[in-house]
Amino acid sequence: MRATVLVRPKEGILDPQGQAVEQSLRKLGFAVGHARVGRVVDFEVEAESAEEARERVDEMCRQLLANPLIESYEVEVQG
Amino acid sequence: MKPRVAVIQFPGSNDDRDAVWALKALGADASLVWHAEPELPDETGAVVLPGGFSYGDYLRCGAIARFAPIMDAVTRFAAENGLVLGICNGFQILCEAGLLPGVLRPNASLSFICRDVAVRVERSDTPFTSRCEPGQKLVIPIKHHDGAWFAPPDLVEELEARGQILLRYEDNPNGALDSVAGVGNEAGNVMGLMPHPEHAVDPLLGSGDGAFLLASLLDAVAERPSVPVALA
Numbered sequence: 001m002r003a004t005v006l007v008r009p010k011e012g013i014l015d016p017q018g019q020a021v022e023q024s025l026r027k028l029g030f031a032v033g034h035a036r037v038g039r040v041v042d043f044e045v046e047a048e049s050a051e052e053a054r055e056r057v058d059e060m061c062r063q064l065l066a067n068p069l070i071e072s073y074e075v076e077v078q079g
Numbered sequence: 080m081k082p083r084v085a086v087i088q089f090p091g092s093n094d095d096r097d098a099v100w101a102l103k104a105l106g107a108d109a110s111l112v113w114h115a116e117p118e119l120p121d122e123t124g125a126v127v128l129p130g131g132f133s134y135g136d137y138l139r140c141g142a143i144a145r146f147a148p149i150m151d152a153v154t155r156f157a158a159e160n161g162l163v164l165g166i167c168n169g170f171q172i173l174c175e176a177g178l179l180p181g182v183l184r185p186n187a188s189l190s191f192i193c194r195d196v197a198v199r200v201e202r203s204d205t206p207f208t209s210r211c212e213p214g215q216k217l218v219i220p221i222k223h224h225d226g227a228w229f230a231p232p233d234l235v236e237e238l239e240a241r242g243q244i245l246l247r248y249e250d251n252p253n254g255a256l257d258s259v260a261g262v263g264n265e266a267g268n269v270m271g272l273m274p275h276p277e278h279a280v281d282p283l284l285g286s287g288d289g290a291f292l293l294a295s296l297l298d299a300v301a302e303r304p305s306v307p308v309a310l311a
Contacts, residue, residue, distance in 0.1 A: 013184075013229075014184075014254070016185055016186070016189045016254075017185065020189055039138075064146075067139055067142070067175070067182055069181070069182045069229070069230065069231065070182055070229060
Protein backbone atom coordinates (compact mmCIF):
# COMPACT_ATOMS: atom_id res chain seq x y z
CA MET A 1 0.00 0.00 0.00
CA ARG A 2 1.10 3.54 -0.72
CA ALA A 3 1.41 5.81 2.30
CA THR A 4 1.91 9.56 2.39
CA VAL A 5 2.96 11.34 5.55
CA LEU A 6 2.61 15.10 5.81
CA VAL A 7 4.72 16.65 8.56
CA ARG A 8 4.06 20.25 9.54
CA PRO A 9 5.53 22.68 12.05
CA LYS A 10 3.01 22.83 14.88
CA GLU A 11 0.73 25.81 15.19
CA GLY A 12 2.48 28.58 17.11
CA ILE A 13 5.98 27.27 16.41
CA LEU A 14 8.20 29.85 14.70
CA ASP A 15 8.86 28.70 11.13
CA PRO A 16 11.66 30.80 9.61
CA GLN A 17 11.54 28.76 6.38
CA GLY A 18 7.85 29.57 5.98
CA GLN A 19 8.58 33.24 6.62
CA ALA A 20 11.34 33.27 3.99
CA VAL A 21 9.10 31.60 1.42
CA GLU A 22 6.29 34.01 2.22
CA GLN A 23 8.58 37.02 1.78
CA SER A 24 9.77 35.73 -1.58
CA LEU A 25 6.23 35.12 -2.78
CA ARG A 26 5.28 38.64 -1.72
CA LYS A 27 8.24 40.06 -3.62
CA LEU A 28 6.89 38.28 -6.68
CA GLY A 29 3.61 40.08 -6.19
CA PHE A 30 1.55 37.26 -4.69
CA ALA A 31 -0.70 38.22 -1.80
CA VAL A 32 0.03 35.41 0.65
CA GLY A 33 0.18 35.09 4.41
CA HIS A 34 0.94 32.55 7.14
CA ALA A 35 3.13 30.38 4.91
CA ARG A 36 4.42 27.24 6.60
CA VAL A 37 6.96 24.79 5.22
CA GLY A 38 6.69 21.12 6.12
CA ARG A 39 7.81 17.82 4.68
CA VAL A 40 6.26 14.98 2.66
CA VAL A 41 7.35 11.37 3.06
CA ASP A 42 5.98 8.87 0.52
CA PHE A 43 6.56 5.14 0.71
CA GLU A 44 5.19 1.65 0.16
CA VAL A 45 4.10 -0.16 3.29
CA GLU A 46 3.25 -3.84 3.61
CA ALA A 47 -0.04 -4.42 5.38
CA GLU A 48 -3.17 -6.58 5.13
CA SER A 49 -5.58 -3.66 5.35
CA ALA A 50 -5.62 0.11 5.13
CA GLU A 51 -6.33 0.22 8.84
CA GLU A 52 -3.29 -1.89 9.66
CA ALA A 53 -1.15 0.24 7.33
CA ARG A 54 -2.37 3.38 9.02
CA GLU A 55 -1.49 2.04 12.47
CA ARG A 56 1.97 1.06 11.29
CA VAL A 57 2.62 4.44 9.68
CA ASP A 58 1.36 6.18 12.80
CA GLU A 59 3.96 4.25 14.80
CA MET A 60 6.65 5.28 12.27
CA CYS A 61 5.68 8.91 12.76
CA ARG A 62 5.93 8.65 16.52
CA GLN A 63 9.28 6.88 16.43
CA LEU A 64 11.05 8.73 13.64
CA LEU A 65 9.22 10.79 11.05
CA ALA A 66 7.97 13.61 13.29
CA ASN A 67 9.20 15.20 16.51
CA PRO A 68 6.09 15.70 18.65
CA LEU A 69 7.58 18.72 20.42
CA ILE A 70 7.49 20.82 17.27
CA GLU A 71 5.71 18.90 14.51
CA SER A 72 2.25 17.53 13.77
CA TYR A 73 1.58 14.92 11.11
CA GLU A 74 -1.15 13.51 8.90
CA VAL A 75 -1.21 10.06 7.37
CA GLU A 76 -2.84 9.09 4.07
CA VAL A 77 -3.02 5.50 2.88
CA GLN A 78 -4.02 4.46 -0.65
CA GLY A 79 -4.44 1.16 -2.34
CA MET B 80 44.84 5.97 35.49
CA LYS B 81 43.84 8.61 32.96
CA PRO B 82 40.09 9.27 32.63
CA ARG B 83 38.86 7.09 29.77
CA VAL B 84 36.57 8.88 27.35
CA ALA B 85 34.79 7.33 24.37
CA VAL B 86 34.14 9.77 21.51
CA ILE B 87 31.45 8.33 19.25
CA GLN B 88 32.11 8.57 15.54
CA PHE B 89 28.97 8.62 13.38
CA PRO B 90 29.02 8.74 9.59
CA GLY B 91 29.15 12.49 9.05
CA SER B 92 30.71 13.43 12.39
CA ASN B 93 33.45 15.97 11.76
CA ASP B 94 34.53 17.21 15.18
CA ASP B 95 35.30 13.72 16.46
CA ARG B 96 39.06 14.00 16.02
CA ASP B 97 39.16 17.50 17.48
CA ALA B 98 37.28 16.21 20.52
CA VAL B 99 39.80 13.39 20.99
CA TRP B 100 42.68 15.84 20.52
CA ALA B 101 41.27 18.33 23.05
CA LEU B 102 40.47 15.65 25.63
CA LYS B 103 43.96 14.16 25.29
CA ALA B 104 45.49 17.63 25.63
CA LEU B 105 43.64 17.89 28.94
CA GLY B 106 44.97 14.56 30.16
CA ALA B 107 42.32 12.05 29.08
CA ASP B 108 42.70 8.63 27.55
CA ALA B 109 40.32 9.46 24.70
CA SER B 110 39.55 7.27 21.72
CA LEU B 111 37.10 7.06 18.84
CA VAL B 112 34.30 4.49 18.96
CA TRP B 113 32.56 3.67 15.67
CA HIS B 114 28.77 4.07 15.70
CA ALA B 115 28.20 0.46 14.60
CA GLU B 116 29.88 -0.97 17.71
CA PRO B 117 27.41 -2.73 20.02
CA GLU B 118 29.25 -1.80 23.24
CA LEU B 119 31.41 0.93 24.74
CA PRO B 120 35.04 0.04 25.55
CA ASP B 121 35.68 -1.43 29.01
CA GLU B 122 36.08 1.07 31.82
CA THR B 123 34.63 3.95 29.85
CA GLY B 124 34.35 6.86 32.26
CA ALA B 125 32.54 9.29 29.98
CA VAL B 126 31.02 9.40 26.52
CA VAL B 127 31.25 12.38 24.17
CA LEU B 128 28.92 12.71 21.18
CA PRO B 129 30.79 15.10 18.89
CA GLY B 130 29.69 17.72 16.40
CA GLY B 131 29.14 17.24 12.70
CA PHE B 132 26.36 16.22 10.37
CA SER B 133 25.58 12.64 11.30
CA TYR B 134 23.70 10.84 8.53
CA GLY B 135 23.72 14.07 6.53
CA ASP B 136 21.30 15.70 9.00
CA TYR B 137 18.56 14.03 6.95
CA LEU B 138 14.97 14.27 8.23
CA ARG B 139 15.94 16.25 11.36
CA CYS B 140 19.38 16.78 12.89
CA GLY B 141 20.19 13.76 15.05
CA ALA B 142 16.95 11.93 14.24
CA ILE B 143 18.66 9.04 12.45
CA ALA B 144 21.86 8.89 14.50
CA ARG B 145 19.84 8.22 17.64
CA PHE B 146 19.08 4.77 16.24
CA ALA B 147 22.75 3.90 15.58
CA PRO B 148 23.75 0.59 17.22
CA ILE B 149 26.08 2.24 19.77
CA MET B 150 23.22 4.41 21.06
CA ASP B 151 21.72 1.47 22.96
CA ALA B 152 24.96 1.18 24.90
CA VAL B 153 25.11 4.96 25.40
CA THR B 154 21.53 4.96 26.71
CA ARG B 155 22.32 2.14 29.16
CA PHE B 156 25.52 3.94 30.20
CA ALA B 157 23.51 7.12 30.89
CA ALA B 158 20.85 5.16 32.79
CA GLU B 159 23.60 3.79 35.07
CA ASN B 160 24.67 7.36 35.86
CA GLY B 161 27.52 7.40 33.33
CA LEU B 162 28.62 10.86 32.19
CA VAL B 163 27.54 11.80 28.67
CA LEU B 164 28.34 15.09 26.91
CA GLY B 165 26.80 16.02 23.56
CA ILE B 166 28.37 18.84 21.58
CA CYS B 167 26.39 20.52 18.76
CA ASN B 168 25.24 17.57 16.60
CA GLY B 169 25.82 15.41 19.69
CA PHE B 170 23.40 17.68 21.59
CA GLN B 171 20.86 17.29 18.77
CA ILE B 172 21.22 13.50 18.91
CA LEU B 173 20.73 13.40 22.70
CA CYS B 174 17.57 15.52 22.38
CA GLU B 175 16.17 13.30 19.63
CA ALA B 176 17.03 10.24 21.75
CA GLY B 177 15.07 11.67 24.66
CA LEU B 178 18.17 11.71 26.89
CA LEU B 179 17.93 15.51 27.05
CA PRO B 180 14.87 17.77 27.04
CA GLY B 181 13.84 19.92 24.08
CA VAL B 182 14.88 20.00 20.47
CA LEU B 183 17.26 22.02 18.25
CA ARG B 184 15.57 23.91 15.43
CA PRO B 185 16.91 25.90 12.45
CA ASN B 186 18.46 29.23 13.45
CA ALA B 187 15.93 32.06 13.36
CA SER B 188 18.09 33.79 10.72
CA LEU B 189 18.25 30.60 8.60
CA SER B 190 21.98 31.34 8.32
CA PHE B 191 24.81 29.05 9.25
CA ILE B 192 26.58 30.88 12.09
CA CYS B 193 30.27 30.35 12.74
CA ARG B 194 31.87 32.64 15.32
CA ASP B 195 32.94 33.01 18.93
CA VAL B 196 30.11 33.70 21.36
CA ALA B 197 30.00 34.42 25.07
CA VAL B 198 27.99 32.04 27.25
CA ARG B 199 27.13 32.38 30.93
CA VAL B 200 27.55 29.41 33.26
CA GLU B 201 24.29 29.11 35.22
CA ARG B 202 25.48 26.45 37.67
CA SER B 203 28.88 25.25 38.74
CA ASP B 204 27.71 22.30 40.86
CA THR B 205 27.56 19.88 37.94
CA PRO B 206 30.08 17.38 36.56
CA PHE B 207 30.38 19.54 33.44
CA THR B 208 30.89 22.97 35.02
CA SER B 209 32.68 22.32 38.33
CA ARG B 210 35.78 24.28 37.27
CA CYS B 211 33.65 27.38 36.59
CA GLU B 212 32.16 29.99 38.87
CA PRO B 213 28.38 30.51 38.71
CA GLY B 214 27.80 33.41 36.33
CA GLN B 215 31.22 33.04 34.72
CA LYS B 216 31.39 34.08 31.06
CA LEU B 217 33.06 31.69 28.66
CA VAL B 218 34.03 32.54 25.08
CA ILE B 219 33.52 29.47 22.93
CA PRO B 220 32.81 29.19 19.18
CA ILE B 221 29.52 28.05 17.71
CA LYS B 222 29.15 26.73 14.16
CA HIS B 223 25.70 25.51 13.30
CA HIS B 224 22.59 25.97 11.21
CA ASP B 225 20.16 24.23 13.57
CA GLY B 226 21.05 25.52 17.00
CA ALA B 227 17.89 27.21 18.25
CA TRP B 228 16.94 25.21 21.32
CA PHE B 229 13.21 24.92 21.89
CA ALA B 230 10.87 23.31 24.42
CA PRO B 231 7.20 23.91 25.23
CA PRO B 232 6.61 26.59 27.92
CA ASP B 233 5.50 24.15 30.65
CA LEU B 234 8.61 22.04 30.11
CA VAL B 235 10.85 25.12 30.22
CA GLU B 236 9.29 26.08 33.54
CA GLU B 237 10.06 22.63 34.95
CA LEU B 238 13.64 22.75 33.68
CA GLU B 239 14.15 26.17 35.24
CA ALA B 240 12.76 24.97 38.56
CA ARG B 241 15.04 21.93 38.55
CA GLY B 242 18.09 23.92 37.46
CA GLN B 243 18.58 22.03 34.22
CA ILE B 244 19.49 25.11 32.16
CA LEU B 245 23.28 25.05 32.45
CA LEU B 246 24.50 27.58 29.86
CA ARG B 247 22.95 30.70 28.33
CA TYR B 248 24.13 32.93 25.51
CA GLU B 249 25.01 36.47 26.55
CA ASP B 250 23.75 37.72 23.19
CA ASN B 251 21.38 35.16 21.66
CA PRO B 252 22.84 34.34 18.22
CA ASN B 253 20.31 31.83 16.90
CA GLY B 254 16.87 32.43 18.37
CA ALA B 255 17.20 29.81 21.12
CA LEU B 256 14.35 29.97 23.60
CA ASP B 257 15.41 31.94 26.71
CA SER B 258 18.93 32.14 25.17
CA VAL B 259 19.56 28.52 26.18
CA ALA B 260 22.95 27.25 24.98
CA GLY B 261 23.23 24.12 27.11
CA VAL B 262 20.95 21.88 29.18
CA GLY B 263 21.31 18.89 31.46
CA ASN B 264 19.08 15.92 32.23
CA GLU B 265 17.20 15.62 35.50
CA ALA B 266 19.71 13.20 37.04
CA GLY B 267 22.57 15.58 36.21
CA ASN B 268 24.83 13.12 34.37
CA VAL B 269 23.99 14.09 30.78
CA MET B 270 24.64 17.50 29.22
CA GLY B 271 24.33 18.94 25.75
CA LEU B 272 25.51 22.28 24.39
CA MET B 273 25.69 23.97 21.00
CA PRO B 274 29.06 25.78 21.50
CA HIS B 275 32.20 23.74 20.80
CA PRO B 276 34.46 23.53 23.86
CA GLU B 277 36.81 21.19 21.96
CA HIS B 278 37.66 24.08 19.62
CA ALA B 279 38.60 26.32 22.54
CA VAL B 280 41.19 24.57 24.68
CA ASP B 281 44.24 26.51 23.52
CA PRO B 282 44.48 30.33 23.72
CA LEU B 283 46.56 30.16 20.54
CA LEU B 284 43.30 29.37 18.73
CA GLY B 285 41.45 32.36 20.19
CA SER B 286 40.14 31.10 23.51
CA GLY B 287 40.97 28.46 26.05
CA ASP B 288 37.61 28.68 27.81
CA GLY B 289 36.29 25.38 26.48
CA ALA B 290 38.83 23.69 28.72
CA PHE B 291 36.82 24.76 31.78
CA LEU B 292 34.01 22.47 30.67
CA LEU B 293 36.03 19.53 29.35
CA ALA B 294 38.40 19.55 32.34
CA SER B 295 35.37 19.60 34.67
CA LEU B 296 34.15 16.45 32.93
CA LEU B 297 37.54 14.78 33.32
CA ASP B 298 37.66 15.74 37.02
CA ALA B 299 34.27 14.10 37.44
CA VAL B 300 35.41 10.92 35.69
CA ALA B 301 38.46 10.73 37.94
CA GLU B 302 36.31 11.17 41.05
CA ARG B 303 33.71 8.52 40.33
CA PRO B 304 34.07 4.79 39.87
CA SER B 305 33.82 3.71 36.26
CA VAL B 306 30.46 2.37 35.15
CA PRO B 307 30.39 -1.30 34.25
CA VAL B 308 29.32 -1.38 30.65
CA ALA B 309 28.71 -5.07 30.01
CA LEU B 310 25.66 -5.53 32.21
CA ALA B 311 23.14 -5.96 29.40
